[in-house]
Amino acid sequence: MPTITDTAAWTRLTAHRDELSTITIADLFAADPGRGERLSWEVSGLWLDLSRQRINPETIQLFAALTDAAQLAQRRDDMFSGKSVNSTEGRPALHTALRDLSGLTPDLFRSVARNHRESMLAFAEDVRIGKARGSTGRVFQDVVNIGIGGSQIGPMAVTTALMGSDEPQRIHYVANIDAADWITTRDHLDPETTLFLVASKTFFTQETMANARAAKKWLVDTLGEEAITKQFAALSSNTLAAKAFGINPKRIFSFPDWVGGRFSLWSAIGLSIAIAIGRKEFSAFLEGAHEMDKHFAAAPFERNLPVLLGLTDIWNRNLLNLPARAVLPYSERLKGLNPYIQQLEMESNGKGVTATGDPVKGRSASIVFGMTGTNGQHTFHQLLHQGPAVAAIEFIGVAKARHDYVGNHHMLLANMLGQAEAFALGTGADVSIHHACPGNRPNTLIVLKSLDAHTLGMLMALYEHKVFVEGTVFNINSFDQYGVEFGKALAVPLIEAFSSGDGTSPISAAALAKLRAWS
């Protein structure tokens, strides 16, 4: 397949960029005050507004032409049909089968997913109602998910967003190899009423295994070996390693290797979510994702939300030369979205070669950063307003509050719209040079009508598919992550060197000596 930047569609898009180069967002609104309607789309309570982007309706048509050049429709159908789109690992990427309620994916995959799901959900309910108990017979009050990356970030984001204050258990997430993460959680736990979930697709990740061993020792030292059988569970594709660790085979909740780590929160990796919100809400979460799957699979590209969101990023990053994107959820409950989107986008598409081994031409992924609004307004928004134009901006808002502080909520939403307007329009000329904000800073608005399991499922699936769209346009395999394996491998001899004092490369020798002397 030709490199996308060598196609006629890309050339046309580049010419279009040049035609628009002197037209500001303010000009676009002045020329077409109704563009807010023309450049926004809704799918079941999720609204996408691109009117503050430096685009016009013709741009949308050129986006669609580019997706044709990238054979997106075929590649999307290949993914849904179970082809090995994860080409370097020779696997399908069928996270969509985990929530497939209508036959979008092959029956074989759906039935495997359903069996795994039923087993996981049954256990979650047993924990919630007190049928599953600790080794001394007490109900569980705390659940600790020990995992990192996709085995922590997605579940923590969903639990933070949806969990009520009256649920039967408290949920904790321990990820970092820095023992402070384990200790600060451990110090609030009662061994008799704690359930540990070792969440790891490979059951090999060094951080997770170190923390799992620490938790196991802590439990065994207080309650004896037999406590493991009732108070540990494993969420993994590697059932052999989980058994070898000593996990009760009845407490190993598996998922297939055709589910990628950062796409696995819908699988057994989501057990902490199911315990946090219960079967009914977890099912609604899956239904929301499935609704977005059906939309992505069927909607014409001119109004296909994952396509529009992905192509807008490609436009900003490659044609408007904005290598970064600030993701600003104006909802404190959505604070987990920032690491989730960072991993999803930068671990999936932050690559230098295409699936066929050719150099990637252009920027296949953005540098994603951000934090919840309004907090970000008091940290990095200054640069976004007056600094060099380096970042596009993406707001995520929730129209209906989950509380009765309506005044606060309107202030939150007013700040979000105020920031979006300021980035788009700037201050205009009648202010001092030091007060001037240039504006013309493109930004997207995503609004959920309400924050619930269904809309959150839609939103997170939207980002999964947006990542696939961008990866496909650059002919990247979005489902492997060899880059992160390299760094991990370099750590292994260095761990040994901390006790032996030698055996490292010259680049680390001085730092190792200093760290050893001071530690």
Ligand code: F6P
């Ligand atoms: O970050 C690298 C990575 O492999 C992620 O893709 C994955 O989600 C994470 O590490 C944890 O891997 P595992 O679930 O196998 O412990």
